[in-house]
Amino acid sequence: MLIKWKTYLVATIAFCTLGFATSCGNNSTSNIQIAGIQGPTVSLLQDNLQISMVFENVQMDGGLRYNIPKYKYSFLEVSPDLQSNGTLMTISVSLKDIVDGGLDKLDPQKLPGGRNLPGVSTGALPAVAFSIEKFHNMSFYLGKDVFGIFVPAAVGVDGAIASFRYYMNTKAAGTISLVGNDASGENAGVLLMINLTGSTKAKMMNIYKKFN
Numbered sequence: 001m002l003i004k005w006k007t008y009l010v011a012t013i014a015f016c017t018l019g020f021a022t023s024c025g026n027n028s029t030s031n032i033q034i035a036g037i038q039g040p041t042v043s044l045l046q047d048n049l050q051i052s053m054v055f056e057n058v059q060m061d062g063g064l065r066y067n068i069p070k071y072k073y074s075f076l077e078v079s080p081d082l083q084s085n086g087t088l089m090t091i092s093v094s095l096k097d098i099v100d101g102g103l104d105k106l107d108p109q110k111l112p113g114g115r116n117l118p119g120v121s122t123g124a125l126p127a128v129a130f131s132i133e134k135f136h137n138m139s140f141y142l143g144k145d146v147f148g149i150f151v152p153a154a155v156g157v158d159g160a161i162a163s164f165r166y167y168m169n170t171k172a173a174g175t176i177s178l179v180g181n182d183a184s185g186e187n188a189g190v191l192l193m194i195n196l197t198g199s200t201k202a203k204m205m206n207i208y209k210k211f212n
Contacts, residue, residue, distance in 0.1 A: 029170040034178065037153060038084075040192050042168055044203065047211035048074075049093040051192065055153065056086035058134050068140060070106065070128045071097045078132065087134065091149065095208040098196070103128075103142040111150060111179060112137040113187035118163045118177050120146075137187065146174070148193040155180060155188055166192060173200050 038054035063079030073094035081088040097103060108124035110116055116123030125141040125148065132138065141148035157180035166176040177191040194200065 029167045029172075031167055032164045032176060032178075034153075034155060034190065037155075037190065040151075040176070040190070042166075042173070042192075042194065044207055045092075047095045047207055049095065049098070049147070049194070049204070051091040051093070051149065053089045053151065053190075054081050054084060054086050055089065056084055057154075058087040059085060060087045060134060064133070066132050068093075068128070069130050070101070070103060071140065072101060073097050076132070078134070089135075089151070093140075093147070095204055096212060098142065098147060098204075099208055104144060106142075109139060109141070111187065111191070112139060112152070112189070113182045113184070115161070115179075115182060115187075117141070117148070117193075118161050118191070119175055119193065137189075141193075145195065145197050146193050147196055148174075148191060150179070150189050150191045152187070152189040155190060158185075158188070159183075166194070168200070171200075 036056050038056065040051050040053045043050050060078060060080055063077065065075055065077045068074045068076055071093065074097050075092055077090045079088050104126050106126035106128060108122065109127035109129060110124045112129065117125060125143040125146065127139050127141045129137060129139045135152050137152055139150040155178040157178050160180045161177055163175050163177040165172050166174045174192065174194040179187070179189050179191055181188045196204070
């Protein structure tokens with residue numbers, strides 16, 4: 001038990017000093033800040049779940065819009081960020097796809113590279129994986145009670161996966177995990193999981209019914 005406690009303590013100190021701010025030791029409702037990444041920020045815009053992130057160390061000369069495979073009404077855009085030298089990624093996920101798209105029937109998948117999804121008892125969820133320019137091996141997950149996205153990025157926790165609560169308007173809405181490189185030195189990124197239960201689900205369903 002003493003060894004486990006020391007391991008936990010060292011890991012906690014490391015995560016609190018690796019270049020991203022958390023509420024370590026506090027009961028804060030602020031989301032973790034990741035070095036080199038602004039966001040993710042999540043909002044409900046009409047009947048779409050909008051997720052945006054700025055990657056400060058990724059440069060692109062132009063913007064592109066991509067259709068998300070299997071998500072009929074959803075899309076992803078990347079473009080140069082006007083406020084920095086980085087790249088803005090905006091993901092628009094239609095609530096129609098989440099509610100009526102049958103996406104929970106897709107084959108279950110784990111994290112890119114084969115590690116278990118943190119916080120998921122089976123380690124896998126129905127998912128679709130694809131790649132775009134500058135971002136190889138993205139994944140979108142949809143289970144009965146959760147929607148998630150994995151975006152590849154360097155997060156500075158090689159060999160580890162660190163998970164934190166994620167808040168929308170100070171309300172706990174899911175988790176965000178920093179996924180370090182695996183044993184092959186690949187597949188690092190940010191995993192955002194949004195709970196489709198309780199007040200979050202009720203709010204989404206009310207918006208969905210309003211627009212459909």
